Amino acid sequence: MAKKAVVLLSGGLDSATVLAVAGSEGYGVYALSFDYGQRHKFELVAARALAVRAGVQSHVVLDINLRIFGGSALTDQIEVPRDRSAREMARGIPITYVPARNTVFLSYALAWAETLGSFDIFIGVNAIDYSGYPDCRPKYIAAFERMANLATRAGVEGKGKMKIHAPLLARRKSDIIKLGLSLGVDYGMTFSCYDPTPRRISCGRCDACRLRLEAFRACGVPDPLAYARDRE
């Protein structure tokens, strides 16, 4: 039987690519998504479709209530910033940061991995997506991995070592797209927008849309998604 891996799958461009990477490395994939009160819940529809297409062993969508704590434009009725330049995005931690989100996500992935007897967790954080999020930094991922090995049976019984795979960490967004295309990812099935229209069209103006559009432009490939700004 193939080695098992837990893959965090948001339904966005990055996690869709990571899903393909894990599959290409021969892992039996257990995909994990979260309904955490995000405004852009439509990404979960994308996640379901991506998981089916990738032929995962299992896909679990966990309903977790991060909204109860508040504090982010992604879960609260705070306005999502628009039309920010790359320089503006790089300045400080954006309001779209959800407190401790990746820590909560990785903790659940760890719980599932331990139950499955898996030692491999994949997450699609990267240096550009980072755009100020503390929990997307390489040293954060390394610290989580270290903690994970102390937290679990694996670490105590010495049967294996938990590894947090972050294959996109050092890649530019355009390189991520090239990688995904080479692995057959259909980016028309992914969804990135933080602030879609009621009809679930990407806004084209939030940080996530702007980074995505810029990356497709940089690698000379059209983004298969439709954008609301196209029609303005």
Add this chain to the structure above:
Amino acid sequence: MAKKAVVLLSGGLDSATVLAVAGSEGYGVYALSFDYGQRHKFELVAARALAVRAGVQSHVVLDINLRIFGGSALTDQIEVPRDRSAREMARGIPITYVPARNTVFLSYALAWAETLGSFDIFIGVNAIDYSGYPDCRPKYIAAFERMANLATRAGVEGKGKMKIHAPLLARRKSDIIKLGLSLGVDYGMTFSCYDPTPRRISCGRCDACRLRLEAFRACGVPDPLAYARDRE
């Protein structure tokens, strides 16, 4: 205004003591409990009563589904071990271990702390309760704290340092009881049993009951709880 602290409150003897410690240190307390599919869900009733009595600022009970991953006698239909000696308990990781439970709990506490602007999280792990759980070891707590400081705004913006307080870590269970009594904890309001009767009487035979009874005996104080074995 008082400094804020997030206190993980299970409703057991240890967390009730930690709740009192945090209060005695002058923190405004935000208590956090979890409904994680535990068989001994009655502990949440104890947690609610304890939080009210302690006059906390807020008490949140989060419904999180760890059962979906399975793998523990505390959440599955696996039999809880009974009548084990201290030596047997000390051997290996018990079947009552819930994969990555403390990591998931602490991650939520971290999310709440960050939203509140708090840098202090209290957890009632201790060296005896440990009884083989990897995520109750001092080096695990230290690794979580390190990760937490890299995960959050606090670590990036340098406004403060997240601290994981584990004031019971080095205490024997009987010392914990003495500490709690000195702080006015009513242990009749706490609940420890992993496998209570349908009428919510503690079994007196699971590891948690045995450790508790032994500790009360060691400090020469009667345990105010009733036990099913008393009537056998």
